[in-house]
Amino acid sequence: RFAQPFLAKLTWTTNWLLYPQGFILFVVSFLVVRQSVSENFMIRKSILILKRYLPVLVGQMASELAQAALRQRDSCNDQEINNECLVVCxxxxxxxxxNCENSECSRKCIDELDVCENSCxxxxxxxxxxxxxxEHPLCADECEDAQLNNNDYKICLNEAIYELSDVFILVIPYKFDESYLQSGDGSSQISATINASDNYYADNAAHALVNGKLHIFGGESxxxxxxxxxxxxxNELTVRLNEQRSSGHAALSIEDGEKVLICFGDSDDIRKTCEIFDGLTTVSTFSADWTHYYGGxxxxxNKPASVGCYSENHQKAETLFPTGWTALPNHPKRISEHSLVGLENQSMLLIGGSDYGIGGASQTGIWQLKDENWNQIGDLLQASFQGSAIYIxxxxxxxxYNSRAIQRLDFNETEDLQNVELIGNQPGDFYWPALLWSFCVYDTPAEHPRITNEELSLLPKCELQSRKKQSIPFRAIFQSKEIWAFVLAxxxxxxQFFMVTxxxxxxxxxxxxxDGSLAGLISGLSILVHILAILILAVVCDKLAAKIGLLxxxxxxxxxxxxxxxxxLALAHKDIIGCNGNAAFWALTxxxxxxxxxxxxxxxxxxxxxxxFAGIINGLANVVANTTGFWGPAIAGIFFDRFGHSQISYNYLFLIGIFINYFTGIAFITMFSxxxxxxxxxNQDIELKDELLEISERNKKSSSNADSRKETF
Incomplete structure (x- = not known):
């Protein structure tokens, strides 16, 4: 009876719905509240409406998805352009x-939408x-004048230019006070301060990463x-190695960096032994069949391997399986004091070293073990041994070490060697330096020390957000009908959440x-299902939005x-589920x-x-919306005081819940965006303009010398 004043507005409201079938669901509110409150009206009317009209809405959605599937059939190779076009439509x-005020206008908009989508x-x-x-605007050739028109080309070019210059390698030699940072492109070498109890603390120590942290093992000190x-x-840990390893040993990160294998040493059987460190403890493991002093x-x-031996001058190579060490093909030379690097294509490189088949001559060879065969795939520009290598x-x-040369070996996507370049020299004769990949991090690309004004002007605004406190446009927020629609929703x-819980x-x-405990368990499980439903439906919404549009x-x-x-809610009626706990669970779920x-x-x-300002808006909305936790129980108390915990009390409360949902739903669907x-x-434009000016001035004043780079790092 109290819904009659709103009936005249229902026809106008349907102009905001996607299709006329949605009007059926609005009529439900009028039909329901016109009935007298009785024991059975919720069952008869609600079930009948769900049975008759829900398939209509589902059918319409299925039709939209079918059309989207047709647009994605295999014969079309421009699906990404199609997605962009649909967003425009x-x-x-x-x-x-x-701007529509009547159904005819809305229908015209829908027709124009169909024409736009068909032309995509x-x-x-x-x-x-x-x-x-x-001739479609989105079908322009992106390769023509790509340096001007193709944003992907610009991004790719910038990444290619700055990728190496953004790589910094922390080099810790056996003398700590000579540690330094080496840039990947060779443009800079900056001194670094590393603290330890002794300046020669890392002399002849092996190094590897454990859970992302650099560790050193053994050594002369x-x-x-x-x-x-x-x-x-x-910082020295309380845990110790099981064997004394003063020199010639090696360390390797294994099991996705969670553990380290430490093997070999300079005397007796230690030259064969191995142990595993997991960050807390050390455990001995299989010993190798051959000695690998300075074999690396x-x-x-994806399995540990070692090659050669300084003391025995042999060519033996072997790899560690879960059951023990297994022989690999011998290396062509009596090699040692080299560096071993595993590649993603399952092969392993042996770089440099000393050939004791010819008196320990320093080597330039870059050897690859692949498919059980050794092949030389290139040469260093300068021969060297006792060096360290890192793959970035x-x-x-x-x-x-002996050459002091810092050389970069570049590979393509399939990890074929493309180029060897000399990018600098070590500041001293540093053998076996510990290496750690370091990189500079900036809050925004605009703060990068080498960004140009031209690049600054091309940056998307979203990447230039200021770290300064932004002014909050409270007046605009409170005057926005879309915000009030969100608050009502x-x-x-x-x-609704109050009613269910x-x-x-x-x-x-x-x-x-x-039973009370059973009722509580059913309620708790249903809330868990609610959380899972939100996670799943959020993904479904994103997937469907990409196909048929977010709106x-x-x-x-x-x-x-x-x-x-x-x-x-009618499913929870006693005449449907009776006193069956399983039925109550499924109804509530x-x-x-x-x-x-x-x-x-x-x-x-x-x-x-x-x-x-999404966080601010959510906070303000919840100040209002969370008051349902106060007046919701108060309303329930009025009916329980008058009718007790009877079916009629719950009928009234569910009717009020339906009315609140319909009222807030109508407001939301008619005004949301x-x-x-x-x-x-x-507001963002104003802040960003100030930010651009500030950053531009700062970049003009900034120096590109090594000292400023050190300060930035």
Whole structure:
């Protein structure tokens, strides 16, 4: 009876719905409240409406998805362009409907949307893509004048230019006070301060990463020590190596960097032994069949391997399986004091070293063990031994000892050697330096010390967000009808959540006669299902939005969450589920699952309207919406005081819940938006303009010398 004044507005409201079938669900609110409150009206009317009209809405969604599937058929090779085109069409449709005041105008907008979508590459008029409609604006040749027109080309070019210059390698030689940072392109070498108890603390120590932290093992100063680099200080751990390893040993990260294998040494059987360190303890493992003093460790087919021996001058190679060491093909030379590096293609490289078949001559060879065969694939520019190597990106950086040369080996995507380049020299005769990949991190690309003013002007605005505190446009927020639509929707979703978490357990206990603990368990499990439903539906929403548009899929979710979901409350009626705990669980679970449509359509809306101020908007909305936790129970108390915990009390409360959901749902679907609001963009533009000017001035004043780079690092 109290819904009659709103009936005249229902026809106008349908102009905001995606299709006329949605009007059926609005009529439900009028039909339901016209009935007298009785024991059976919720069952008869709600079930009948769900049975008759829900398939209509589902059918419409299925039709949309079928059309989307047709657009993605295999004959079309321009699906990415099609997705871009559909976004443009959705934007034009939204702008069109904003100005409509009658159903004829809305229908015209829908027709224009169909024409726009059909004209898109992969659409009905261009089924095979741009080849059918080369004149389409989005089908322009991106390779023509790519340096001017193709953003992907610009991004790729910038990455190629700056990739090596952004690589920094921390080099810790046996003398700590001569540690330094080496840039990947050779443009700079900066001194670094590393603290330790002794300046020669790392002399002849092996090094490897454990859980991302650099560790050193053994060495001349303490043959069983294990130390970890924390920030810029080497801290010795209480755990010790099981064997004394003063020199000639090697360390290798294994098991995705969670553990380290430490093997070999300079005397007796220690030259064969191995142990594993996991960050806390050391455990002995299989000993090698051959001695590998200065034979190194590397990964071959993702398993540790070692080659040669300084003291025995042999050519033996072997690899460690879970059952022990197994022989590999002998190396062609009596090699030792080399570096071993495993590649992603399952092969292993042996770089430099000394050939004791010819008196220990220093080597330039770059050897590859692949498919059980050794082949020389290149040469260093300068021969070297007792060097260290590190693999970063698609480049290996080799720091030689006797030559002092720092050489970079560049590989392509299939890890074929492409080039060897000399990028610098070590400042001293440093053997076996510890290496750690370091990199400079900046809050925004605009703060990078080598960015140019031209590049600065090309940066997307979203990448130039200021770290300064932004002014909050409270006036614009409170004057926005889209924000108030979101607030009302929050009230509806919060009240529904209150009903499910508090009224349903009472209904199951007091009306259905279920045990209180069982009622609580059912309620808790249903909330868990609700959380899972939100996670799944959020992914589904994103996938469907890419196909049929964000605005459309959000409206579908609003209809299902605000107008179909409340009708599922009828499933909790005693005449349906009786006193059956299983039936109560499934009835409540179905309702909480449908509530997921509410959460997905509402909770993400502030990110659409004003991404920068989404947290503020959510906070303000929850101040209002969370009051349902106060007045919701107060309303329930009024009916329980008058009618007790009877069916009629719950009928009234569920009717109120349906009305609140319908009222807030109508307000939301008629006023919501998925576009960023103008006041949000304007506020960002002002802040970003100031930021650009500030950064530009700072870059003009900044120096590019080594001292400023050190300060930045």
């Amino acid at each position: 959705d934007g034009e449709f939204f702008d069109c409907t904003k 590459p992969c659409g009905a008029d261009c089924p095979t893509g741009c080849s059918d409609c080369p 303490d043959r069983t020590k294990i130390a970890r680099l924390d920030d810029c200080t080497l 460790l590397g990964l071959y087919k 990106g698609r480049s290996i950086y080799y720091f030689g 929050q009230i509806g979703t919060n009240y 508090t009224l349903f357990p009472q209904l199951m206990k007091n009306l259905l006669g279920l 459309k899929i959000r409206k579908y979710f609003i209809i299902l969450g605000f107008f179909v979901m409340p009708l599922t 179905f309702t909480t699952t449908m509530m997921g449509f509410q959460a997905v359509s509402v909770k993400s809306n502030p990110n659409d309207l004003a991404p920068t 998925v576009e960023e609001q103008a006041w949000s963009k304007q």
